[in-house]
Amino acid sequence: MSKSLAPPATIAFIGLGMMGKPMASRLIGAGYTLRVYDQSQQAMSDFVGANPGAIATASAKACAQGADALVTMLPDGKIVRRALLDGADAAAEGLSKEAILVDMSSSAPVGTVELSRDLAARGLSMIDAPVSGGVRRAIDGSLAIIAGGTAEHVERCKPLLQSMGKTVFHTGAIGAGHAVKALNNYLSATSLLSMCEAMIVGEKFGVDPGMLVDVFNNSSGMSNSTQVKGRQFIVPRNYAAGFTMALMAKDLRTASDLADQLGVEVPTMTEMADIWARAAEKVGMAADHTAIHKFLEGK
Numbered sequence: 445m446s447k448s449l450a451p452p453a454t455i456a457f458i459g460l461g462m463m464g465k466p467m468a469s470r471l472i473g474a475g476y477t478l479r480v481y482d483q484s485q486q487a488m489s490d491f492v493g494a495n496p497g498a499i500a501t502a503s504a505k506a507c508a509q510g511a512d513a514l515v516t517m518l519p520d521g522k523i524v525r526r527a528l529l530d531g532a533d534a535a536a537e538g539l540s541k542e543a544i545l546v547d548m549s550s551s552a553p554v555g556t557v558e559l560s561r562d563l564a565a566r567g568l569s570m571i572d573a574p575v576s577g578g579v580r581r582a583i584d585g586s587l588a589i590i591a592g593g594t595a596e597h598v599e600r601c602k603p604l605l606q607s608m609g610k611t612v613f614h615t616g617a618i619g620a621g622h623a624v625k626a627l628n629n630y631l632s633a634t635s636l637l638s639m640c641e642a643m644i645v646g647e648k649f650g651v652d653p654g655m656l657v658d659v660f661n662n663s664s665g666m667s668n669s670t671q672v673k674g675r676q677f678i679v680p681r682n683y684a685a686g687f688t689m690a691l692m693a694k695d696l697r698t699a700s701d702l703a704d705q706l707g708v709e710v711p712t713m714t715e716m717a718d719i720w721a722r723a724a725e726k727v728g729m730a731a732d733h734t735a736i737h738k739f740l741e742g743k
């Protein structure tokens with residue numbers, strides 16, 4: 445019988461970046477025992493400084509030791525795989541067979557299915573549970589969590605997931621969370637790019653960009669992009685939403701690779717993946733994804 449994942453269970457958390465930091469903080473707040481690891485010493489000391497209960501560890505393996513669940517919040521699935529399986533200090537070397545891996549990164553679904561198979565060969569289990577909502581909703585614990593895996597595994601992880609998110613969807617077998625997340629970000633990237641193009645055209649005609657966003661928000665053009673990115677990051681041109689170009693370009697590539705792997709023709713998705721890849725090259729991988737506006741302006 446697996447141990448409950450309700451607090452004060454011990455959670456290992458690897459990846460204390462823009463999203464990992466506030467998500468791991470919520471686990472401390474919920475009463476979990478938290479072990480953390482990030483390859484960046486700065487990220488670790490910032491986190492432990494702000495969350496005195498957290499236990500800093502020296503490697504992925506050390507972090508995983510004694511944990512009831514291991515959460516990964518890393519840039520992509522290849523990095524998750526390396527953190528789990530590569531070398532003597534990899535997390536799988538320290539993880540107990542009763543523990544479960546919860547990959548909350550936006551990883552590629554086919555790689556997730558392979559990772560799950562390789563972990564199963566070592567007696568280890570996992571679910572994928574990527575998130576949507578960005579830094580703001582990671583801070584207030586209202587993320588949408590999109591889980592894939594067996595019903596039993598997802599159910600077992602619910603107390604943990606509900607400490608970080610408001611809605612937990614179980615979208616199917618292992619990898620289904622990652623597939624749906626990539627498709628969601630395709631919609632998000634497309635609406636952001638469309639809004640930016642519309643603003644560039646409207647402004648050129650002499651309409652105030654803030655006015656344009658206000659009209660969209662009260663009309664049929666309204667979307668998450670017009671509501672939480674237009675006035676906030678595009679009109680003031682501060683480009684500071686907290687999600688990088690590199691990560692958005694990766695998500696679009698994930699979605700379009702999935703379509704290719706399934707033999708489905710999706711011309712807009714393919715085009716979007718290409719435009720965002722070019723934009724990331726031009727404005728820089730570390731730039732915020734809202735800088736797609738700057739790219740479209742030709743700056």
Ligand code: NAD
Pocket residue numbers: 458459460461462463464481482483484487517518519520523526527548549550551575576577578579686687688691
């Ligand atoms: P980030 O780049 O801010 O953070 C990643 C962290 O992982 C960094 O602190 C880095 O030092 C650490 N790291 C990288 N490789 C490592 C390794 N091998 N071992 C240990 N630590 C390692 O990224 P983020 O914005 O927090 O995003 C994390 C994941 O969540 C990504 O898959 C992203 O696509 C997804 N996501 C991000 C957002 C957002 O708004 N930022 C929203 C939803 C989903």
